[in-house]
Amino acid sequence: MSFPLHGADVAHIGTMLIFALVYLGMFLGGLPRTGLDRSGVAVLGAIAMIAVNGWSIGEAAATIDLPTIVLLFAFMLLSAQMRLGGFYGAVTRAVALRARHAPTLMAALLAVVAALSAVFSNDVVCLAVTPVVVRVAWRRGWDPVPWLVAVACAANIGSAATLIGNPQNMLIGSVLGLPFGAYTAAALPPVALALLALWGWMMLVLRRLPPPSGAGAARVDDDAGPPFNVWQSGKGLAVAVALLAIFVATDWPHEVVALVAAGVLLLSRRLHSAQFMGLVDWPLLLLFMGLFVVNGAFERTGVAAQAVAWLAQHGVHLREPTVLAVVGVALSNLVSNVPAVMLLLPHLSSPDQGVTLALASTYAGNLLLVGSIANLIVADLAARDGVRLDWRRHAAIGVPATVLSLLIWWAWRWVQAAWA
Template sequence: MTTYLVVAAFAAAYILIATERIHRVAAALWGAAAMVVLGVVDAKTAFFSEETGIDWNVVFLLLGMMVIVGVLRQTGVFEYLAIWAAKRAGGRPFAVMVMLVVITAVASALLDNVTTVLLVAPVTLLVCDRLGLNPVPFLIAEAMASNIGGTATLVGDPPNIIIASRSGLSFNDFVLNMTPIVVVLLLVFIGLCRVMFRRSFTYDAEKAEAVMELDEREAIEDRGLLLKALVILGLVLVGFVSHSALHLEPSIVALLGAGAAVAVSRLEPGEYLGEVEWSTLVFFGGLFVMVGALVEVGVVGSVGHALTEAVGDRLLLATSVVLGGSAVLSGMVDNIPYVATLAPVIQDLVGKSTDAQHQALWWALGLGADLGGNSTAVGASANVVILGIAARNGHRISFWQFTKYGLVVTSATVTLSWAYLWLRYFVLA
């Protein structure tokens, strides 16, 4: 009975988030409170459990990077990059979007995708302001590009790190198996952007000409602080890439970087804390508790075991179901606890086999979980962060406004991913 009540509470909270009858933060907190009242969640499961609790690594990674972005904003570097990007694109909206999408995707392959959108979003808002463009399509495109680009490498998206730890796959394995299809998906995604957002590419010759006459170097307000902050950011990025060798979680690296940036900046707390999206952090907390309750009562695990029994040793069918099922479920629940729960199931299916068809199950899990995050506004951390930044700057993006584009992108990218898995691992292997 408790399981049904938990599922009903989760569904109710999700409907409130999707319909926006109340603010998404209130809906997430309501859902988390319901899980406590039902007796599924207590302080231990909510705050201290790695399997069912709040993922503090995600929360503190976000907090640390938001503080670093807050320090960087004081230097004028985002204004510099905005003018530079607009000038290189000749002020043409679609060229600007392509440039920002490619930068976001490439950066997300080397960094956490949330970190990437935190750095790119301020530049986007300023570019659009200079050119008189609506920034919403650009922000949506960047969130989706970050999820696509993050699929390419082991460090690009947290689910990939979980898969690597369970499967023993290396950084090079991810590059060789995931990057080729990600390049194709990115090109297809750019084509989709041209169609989906075509009404937003209104070229204003006068504003473009005004931007072309600007000198981006004049935007830098504090060169000394900029140099120090960029050195710190560079060290943080190195820490992200080499965190496994350093035995430091990315969240610790981000917090160390934030502390160093605050120390060298000598700014007042209000100046750098003004960039922290507190409502986004609280929303994540509530969402983690709700998803953790589903894991606690065995809902996610039951789905995984049902999959195992249904597919048996039919590997193409198993790969197809894992890819499609992961894409659907990752659009509804955060893909980090989902992958953490399903990874042992995939490990059982793969066993000790190292042949290409068995390994395809791991790539199906990664592609489905990472790309499925694009399907809804709450499917991936980067999406939630983008919505928070947009709202903070007066550009509200509704759940359905994001999701109507997300479903198109997810359908196209997952279909192409299935074709890639079938061709590479079952036809040409």
């Protein structure tokens, strides 16, 4: 006996298959035997969803959270301003010149990288700082790998301190409507403690390394990156400070304010707009938009809501912070943190859940080399200088750092509950 499928059934089955293929691509970093990376998979998945569900372009566009896209784009332009002004490299070199001993340099480097990542995006900071850190390590006869992993970990941890430090936090803040100041006040203490724990862990790591040698000094060339420009860097800093003040003191739409600020930066007599646009991470923006469409179609099937209800019936509630953190860490390392956050956000509602998901998904990036784009940027740039950072060396530092960060978050919540 055959059971004819109706159009709605075909669309439902097609949506499920497309969703599964897209998230398989997120897990694998692309689709085997194709030239598709994660962004390509997301875009192709969105196109397939539009076709299978018979949507108009307007219906597909309605699934995209435009404020998140605009905010992300605006801060990419702000970060481009700082990079073109040579600010990141100049700050890193200044820290290296003033901190002569390894413990002091490690503390200063972690603090600076984390602070910059909280405002200017962890990926861009890693992109600018990595070549400088490699050369600093070579000049002192140190193995660059531990320092590079420390930079990536600090960038990920520091970016969790604000709603503009990384893409997933921007998404969480936009969808849940979290106040900028309230989020930072809640996230900053566990982030600061996690950075302190990272420094302590790195001190143990460095003690186990062989004594410094001069072997790498001969490989040092001129520091990479644009030369430091006081005016351009000062202009970017002034805009960043103004943005932070507006975010904290007003309820003006963040995406509109950030877009106006980006427009101000584009009005430059010395920096061509093509230079700014060339530093925008267009594939990441396409990844976001594609996943919005894919997830929007999947949500309409009701399967996700049924899965969450089934888990709740068996005592697993996403509203419980520990459960949400565990699920967030697991999903972030399966499909990357941005897709993981997109999957979980529709089932969250409170600011506390938003803070938990932001911290857990960001900390999760330190667990494995493929856990965050910042890690991959560091590894790729290090390879160009002949420094091999593989998953084993990353995991030896990153796994304990992640565990420490999560334990500190859990302990901080316990202390807050005890004081309440």
